[in-house]
Amino acid sequence: MAGNSFGNLLKITTWGESHGPAIGAVIDGCPAGVKVTEKDIQKELDRRRPGQSKLTSPRNEADKVEILSGVFEGRTTGSPISLMVKNKDQKSKDYSKIKSVYRPGHADFTYDAKYGIRDYRGGGRTSARETIGRVAAGAIAKKIIPAIKINAKLLKPTAKLIDKAKKENDSVGGLIECTIKNVPPGLGSPVFDKLDARLAHAMLSIPGTKGFEIGSGFKCVEMKGSEHNDEFQIKNGKVLTKTNHAGGTLGGISNGMDIVFRVAFKPTSSIALKQQTINNKGKKEVIEIKGRHDPCIALRAMPIVESMATLVLADELLIQKTI
Numbered sequence: 001m002a003g004n005s006f007g008n009l010l011k012i013t014t015w016g017e018s019h020g021p022a023i024g025a026v027i028d029g030c031p032a033g034v035k036v037t038e039k040d041i042q043k044e045l046d047r048r049r050p051g052q053s054k055l056t057s058p059r060n061e062a063d064k065v066e067i068l069s070g071v072f073e074g075r076t077t078g079s080p081i082s083l084m085v086k087n088k089d090q091k092s093k094d095y096s097k098i099k100s101v102y103r104p105g106h107a108d109f110t111y112d113a114k115y116g117i118r119d120y121r122g123g124g125r126t127s128a129r130e131t132i133g134r135v136a137a138g139a140i141a142k143k144i145i146p147a148i149k150i151n152a153k154l155l156k157p158t159a160k161l162i163d164k165a166k167k168e169n170d171s172v173g174g175l176i177e178c179t180i181k182n183v184p185p186g187l188g189s190p191v192f193d194k195l196d197a198r199l200a201h202a203m204l205s206i207p208g209t210k211g212f213e214i215g216s217g218f219k220c221v222e223m224k225g226s227e228h229n230d231e232f233q234i235k236n237g238k239v240l241t242k243t244n245h246a247g248g249t250l251g252g253i254s255n256g257m258d259i260v261f262r263v264a265f266k267p268t269s270s271i272a273l274k275q276q277t278i279n280n281k282g283k284k285e286v287i288e289i290k291g292r293h294d295p296c297i298a299l300r301a302m303p304i305v306e307s308m309a310t311l312v313l314a315d316e317l318l319i320q321k322t323i
């Protein structure tokens with residue numbers, strides 16, 4: 001299976017399945033001397049953990065991180081950092097019914113079509129547990145860019161709407177907005193690795209995402225150039241723009257304004273309502289998905305969005321130091 005790594009100079013590889021013994025990440029390219037403790041990483045993982053509210057999956061995992069390599073006496077050594085979280089609250093029998101039946105909106109059919117084999121327990125590699133490795137790696141990347149502040153928030157839906165969907169055995173989508181402050185001008189490369197393109201790649205690699213927009217985003221199609229152009233000015237000795245329709249990048253390079261982007265998450269596909277589908281022999285089936293699921297993916301995705309953005313920015317800062 002290709003495509004388990006992300007990043008150029010700062011490269012992460014995530015590994016593991018939802019119901020395997022453990023899950024984690026390897027981070028290659030982290031500079032030596034960065035102060036990191038398991039506590040720093042745990043703080044971020046605790047924000048991602050399920051079972052913390054009645055509006056998230058009740059799977060109860062401590063998600064305790066262990067640093068296996070690359071950190072000595074509290075500082076990175078420059079060698080690959082391996083991070084592991086043991087899976088504990090697996091209930092694989094919850095999933096035995098979906099062994100051969102394709103869940104609508106999930107990746108069962110496409111995995112079978114591509115690999116001819118799939119670890120169906122808890123979604124295997126397609127599970128949100130894969131994002132543990134991203135968040136753990138993001139906690140280390142955060143140490144490389146201490147001045148840059150990244151914050152994601154849920155724009156919609158409300159807790160009331162999520163609760164209603166949950167009671168109806170259904171699910172809802174959600175929009176997350178992320179703001180990145182204190183970005184120096186000059187990060188990003190102008191052609192295939194445009195900063196906005198790299199952020200889009202990072203965000204759309206998060207399971208359950210369906211859309212990405214930066215700055216004015218899709219609204220730009222309704223605007224005139226005179227409205228959309230951000231006029232330049234000097235403020236406190238800095239080059240700034242009066243508005244920020246660009247969302248912090250021009251020509252794929254940061255312009256010193258806040259980077260602002262939004263990510264659309266689809267409604268969770270695993271719902272307990274009856275749905276029509278087929279099995280792996282092409283026979284019609286009716287499926288009701290039992291087990292423990294999130295009624296709104298976006299509600300749990302904020303630390304994941306922040307971590308992926310952190311990985312992109314830290315990578316770009318390291319690249320900037322080499323030119």
Ligand SMILES: Cc1cc2nc3c(=O)[nH]c(=O)nc-3n(C[C@H](O)[C@H](O)[C@H](O)COP(=O)(O)O)c2cc1C
Pocket residue numbers: 057105106107123126127128131206207208209268269270292293294295297300301304
């Ligand atoms: C934090 C988080 C929690 C998720 N929880 C669930 C869940 O409980 N049930 C589910 O079917 N999908 C859940 N997903 C989404 C699936 O992992 C995803 O839909 C699936 O891998 C198919 O990929 P795609 O939606 O990107 O095409 C979650 C995703 C994230 C990021």
